[in-house]
Amino acid sequence: MADPGPSAPPAPPRAGRATLVDVAAAAGTSASTVSRVLHGGAGVTDELAERVRRAARELGYSVNRQARTLRRGKDTAIGVALEDFTIPFFGRIVAQVEQAAHERGYGVVITCAGSGRSEEEAVEPLLSRSVAGLVVATGTAGAPEGYLAELAAELPVVQVDAPSASSHSDTVGIDNEGAGRLLTEHLLARGHRRVLFVGSGPAATTVQLRRRGYEAAMREAGLEPVSAWLGYLPSETTERAVDLLREHADPAAPGGGITAVLSGVARVTMGLASAMTRLGLRDLAFAAVDDLAGADAFNPPLTVLEQDVEGMGARAAELLFARIDGDRRPPVHEQVPLQLIVRGSGELPPRAPR
Amino acid sequence: MADPGPSAPPAPPRAGRATLVDVAAAAGTSASTVSRVLHGGAGVTDELAERVRRAARELGYSVNRQARTLRRGKDTAIGVALEDFTIPFFGRIVAQVEQAAHERGYGVVITCAGSGRSEEEAVEPLLSRSVAGLVVATGTAGAPEGYLAELAAELPVVQVDAPSASSHSDTVGIDNEGAGRLLTEHLLARGHRRVLFVGSGPAATTVQLRRRGYEAAMREAGLEPVSAWLGYLPSETTERAVDLLREHADPAAPGGGITAVLSGVARVTMGLASAMTRLGLRDLAFAAVDDLAGADAFNPPLTVLEQDVEGMGARAAELLFARIDGDRRPPVHEQVPLQLIVRGSGELPPRAPR
DNA sequence: CTGAAAGCGCTTACAG
C-alpha cells in the first residue's frame, strides 16, 4: 500500500462496517442528521440529504440492528417457532412468513419447538432477541396454552394450525373436526364400511379433533370407528404402519377387513403409503387430511383434503404485522377453506382385500 | 392497587423484562458482578454468587442479546441463507443447523435466497444483525462466488451443497459428477440404452455437474446422451414433465424410445413421478439423485442415490462453529458418502414402452 | 473479590 502522503484526508476509513458516525463525518454533518435522512424521513435540506445518501452509499453503510433495537426496545424481527422443519407443511409456512417479513424489512429468527424441547426453552432464544412478534406453529407438539397466554400478554402472537380458538392470540387453521368428518363421509359414500383412522399420537390435539369428526361420521352411519396411532418419529412410522395394516387388512381379525384408510396427519401419510406398497395392498382406498407432494404418483393414489397452506402462512404474517403495527382488536380466529381432491378412493374396492 | 405504604421497599419492580441493573439492585450488588456471576464465571464469592443467581431467578432475568451484541461486536446467532424452505432437503439442513446452534446457545436467523432475490439482498438482513457466521445453501440459485468470497473474508461462511470447492470458504456437499455417473452406470448395467437426463435448469451448477457425469458414462458406453430441463417452479414442473415424457417415450421421435429416466435433482423428481403416473408409464425405469420421502410408494418405484443430508447439515454446523471459535486453517471441502438404493430400476423394461 | 466508568451504534427528545 502506498503511503497516502502528508496531505491525505484526516481520518483513514475505519475497518469493518461503517457506522452512522462514519457517514456523518464523510458528509460533514452529525449522526442525528444522518439518522433522519436515512430513516426518519422529512425535515432535512435536499442538498444535505443528498450528500448524506451519497456518503452512505460510498461507505456501504447499513444500519446496525442491535444498536437500533437496543435504543427502540423492539427488534425489527419476528420469531417463528416450528415443530419440525423437515415436514413440508411447516416449510411452506415459514416460506410465506419470511417473504412477508422481508417485504417489511423484518428479519426472521427461528427455533424448533419439537422433539422434547419445552415450549419455554424453544421460545426463550426468540424473546432474548426482543422480537416484535411470534408465529407459533407447534402443531402436534401439545397444548401450550398456559405459557403462550402469558407470552401473548406481552407481545403479538399468532398461532398457525392451532387446535383451538385461543382467547389470547390470533389463530389461523382449518376446521379439523369438519375435515375428519368430510373425508369419512366421502369414503362412506363410496361404499366403504370399514375405515381405519390413523394418527400420530393422542397428544396431537389437531389430530384428535380430526379423529372426532371421523368417529362422529362413522357412528352416524351406524359403524364402529377404529383408530390407531403411529407415533411422531418418521423413522418408526413405516415399520409400525406395516404391522398395523397387516393386522387390520386381515378380514378374520377383530377390527380387520378394512377397505379404506384415513390418515389424520401428513406426518404419518408417507409411512402408510410406503407400508401399503410394501404389503401390496393396492385395493385399499387411501385418503388423508393434508396433501403430500407427489401423492398423485402413489400406488394406490391418495385422495386428499387439501388446505391452502400458503394462504395460512401469508394470513398469519398479515395478522401478526397488523398487531405489531398496533391493531388492538380482540383475537380473531380464521379458518382457511378445504378442498377435496379425489384421486384413489373413487374405485369401489372388492369386499375383502388381502 | 394498594398503596405500598411509607415503609415499602424503595424501588417497585419495573415493568417488562428485568435488566442486569434490576438484578443487581435486588441482590444488593453491582451490574459488573451480576454479569460476572451469570456469564463471566469465576472470581466471585460463593455467597454473593448465590444471592445474584437467586435474584436473577426470581426476576426471571435473561440477557438482552442486543445489548450484549452491541457491546461485544458479534451476535450469538448465525445466519442461514436457503434457496427454498419448501423442499425437504433444505428443511433437513436447517433442522440440523438449528439443533447445533441451540446446543451452543446460538440463535438462528434465516433468509430465503431463491426466487429472484439477489444474493446480496438475501444476505444483508443477516449481516445487519451481526451474525457470527453464515450457512449458505443456495443450491441451484446460481454462482455467487464473487459476493460470497467478499463475505467470507469478513466472517465465517460454510457452503452446503456447493457446486465447487471454493477457495474462500468451507464446503460440504456430494460428488455431483460421480453421482450422475454412478446412477447412469447402474441403469446401463441393467440393460438400458436410452436414458433421459432431466434437470431443473442450466443455471443450477450442481445439476450441471451431475449431468456431466451422466454424459460421460453414456459416451463411454457409446451412447448418445439426451437431457432436458424442467425449470425451477414446482407449479410448472409436472405439466412440463408430461410434455417431455410424452415426447421422449415415443419410439418414433428423435431422442425417443427411452426406457429410463434419470432425475438430476429433487426439485423435479416429484413432477416426473406425477407425469409418469398420469401417462401410465409403468415400465419406465426411474432413478434420481437425492431421495424423496415416500418414494418407495411411487409407481414406478424410484431408485435413488441417497445422501446423508442430516450428516451434511450437522457437519456444516460443526465447521462453522469451529471457525467462529477461531479455527484459521485453510478452507476444507468435504463430501458426504452416497448410497445407492435400488427400488425400481432393477426390472428390465420391454424394448419399447408406450 | 468488587465496583465505577466507559463505550458499543443507534434514536430521539430537546435546544437553538
Place this chain on the structure above:
DNA sequence: CTGAAAGCGCTTACAG
C-alpha cells in the same frame, strides 16, 4: 433545519 447529549442494557478493562 440542524446538532449536542442522553440513554437503551450490556461487558470489560481499570482501579481499588
